[in-house]
Amino acid sequence: MPEGKVTSLHVARRAGVSQSAVSRVFSGASASPQTVIKVRKAAEYLGYRPNPLARAMITGKSKIIGLVVAYLDNQFYPLALERLSNALQDQGYHVLVFMAPNDENAVEKVVHDLMDYQVAGIITASVGMTNDLTRRCADAGIPVVMFNRGQDGGGISSVTSANVAGGAQIADFLAAGGHKRIAHIAGWEGSSTGRDRARGFIQGLDLHGLAPVAVIDGHYDREIAAQATRDIMSGPQPADAIFVGNDHMAFAVMDTLRGELGLSVPDDVSVVGYDDVPLAAWAAYDLTTLRQPLNRMVEATVDTLLGQIADAERPSQKIEIEGPLILRRSARTPEGWSL
């Protein structure tokens, strides 16, 4: 029946050992079995819990992971956040959220905040100016994993799906469906993810002797994607299929095609997305899309990050995870491809 703050010193006194012993028991250092038992017992009786802040001050590393994120509109990211946070909580870590600002020099502030909190590691997601930010943090010795985005320069880990292969898969699919005028509304060109998907897609089409009738950067933005759709469909070569760089934009494309232009999906135009967010499975869209295996991506992200935290010398990794094409009804399904 203790009350107030109970510290390692209290536990030590009750267990009849030194404060150091208590510390060692709870930080996993070596201690004799009897000491461990005495300490654990006293700790339980007193309701002792090690103070993570004090611990962080000594070791210089908190059990906090900084999650830098720019926007949460795209359903993919909140879901990732949820899974990441759960996975990290299981490992004794917690997620501190940093909203990434848009203006250049506010990155400065975020970097400082991250270091102030002595975060053990950083995950970036959906953030634009990753280059500066990740580089600076990595230079400061903080492990960084870029989630759903890569970077050419070495030294920084990343976890993505196999975007080039994914783009190619979609090219195969649309070509097999007999589409002739294929357009691509791409993910933001500033993101490796967007570039890779576009590259794989165009290369894939090329293998079938096809070339896209249009490639427009949608900037991961609904409104820009909608405008791109209008442009494509009112041009000299209206598309009969559009591959959209992610589901979030694909929904806007479908809305525009059906609601505004009065076209039928997939009878007039096939639409294919990328991500397979839950919304893609809803009846209103029923979107054919390439699934990013969220669970495995999260798992890989956590593994990589914690690995680098445990061993600072561990080299960075660039992990790519393949995902399947999920066939639904927003795109004509070729003969022989099972829905």
Next chain:
Amino acid sequence: MPEGKVTSLHVARRAGVSQSAVSRVFSGASASPQTVIKVRKAAEYLGYRPNPLARAMITGKSKIIGLVVAYLDNQFYPLALERLSNALQDQGYHVLVFMAPNDENAVEKVVHDLMDYQVAGIITASVGMTNDLTRRCADAGIPVVMFNRGQDGGGISSVTSANVAGGAQIADFLAAGGHKRIAHIAGWEGSSTGRDRARGFIQGLDLHGLAPVAVIDGHYDREIAAQATRDIMSGPQPADAIFVGNDHMAFAVMDTLRGELGLSVPDDVSVVGYDDVPLAAWAAYDLTTLRQPLNRMVEATVDTLLGQIADAERPSQKIEIEGPLILRRSARTPEGWSL
């Protein structure tokens, strides 16, 4: 051109003052103008930033707000998270995410984690077992604000929209539209939000001499809401209007009505939601819904929480914010109501 950790002591030496003086300058305590200038100058030169963890250890309060959240499927919550985090960042706080577990005794763990991190305050959102959790934290002297959920017992602040009034508004709207067989798929009965909307709605209908043909608890779950829709439409009195307890479920209801049952919305059935998440405005749903004013709710939440943090004696408040009914095309719009 300093490097590594620079502490208040370094600043003190360079400014020719004591370490205490530096502390006072940065913690806002009194200091002479000259001292302030000397310290600021030295600090800037050295790139000094106060260590928030060390500060938290002394004061017992970190600049961290615990956000307890159960799920992020419903678009309303990620958006709230985004806005809350931004608003708190502006005030020098940061959001530490705690995923609320479903099983009873894991609440224990969350409560302990929250206290371990000496969070300055707590915001709960979308979480079921709020009663235990909030009560325990409030008892421990940590300010708590429940976001989008209320609680009967006093002592705990909450910010919601005017749910009873909102339910009534929707009743008026559907009655004015000439609907005769009105059903309600309610928010989870375990949440004040769900109960209040249902109550306001039923009372509102009553004023028009109407009574719902069915009231089913949808538990804020798509699948349960879909099943409720089937039940309602296959019953003896198929509804000609359904008020759904939030947008998230309303989308499932519309999917079921249109995709599965082949009915037209709003020609066969009017559907009204609650929240006005961005998705509600998308062409595929175009959902008539009662808007929860997210920005104002966030503002009120932050104000209330920081207020209670600044002054522990401040009494708890229960804030209700009214929201407008947003007319779109998922429900028949009565004569004279402008779309």
Next chain:
DNA sequence: TTATTGAATGCAAACGTATGCAAGGAGATG
């Protein structure tokens, strides 16, 4: 001029933990 006030400042002790170091003790080896 002297007494009084009040602000500004430095000193030193916390806060709760981790950890290098030296001492102790048990077991193994010769």
Next chain:
DNA sequence: CATCTCCTTGCATACGTTTGCATTCAATAA
């Protein structure tokens, strides 16, 4: 039995702040 080795343990210090207390000093009042 003596020597060596290795594992435990306690002591003491460090981490970077805040804050109570005592001191200094200038400014005001008498």
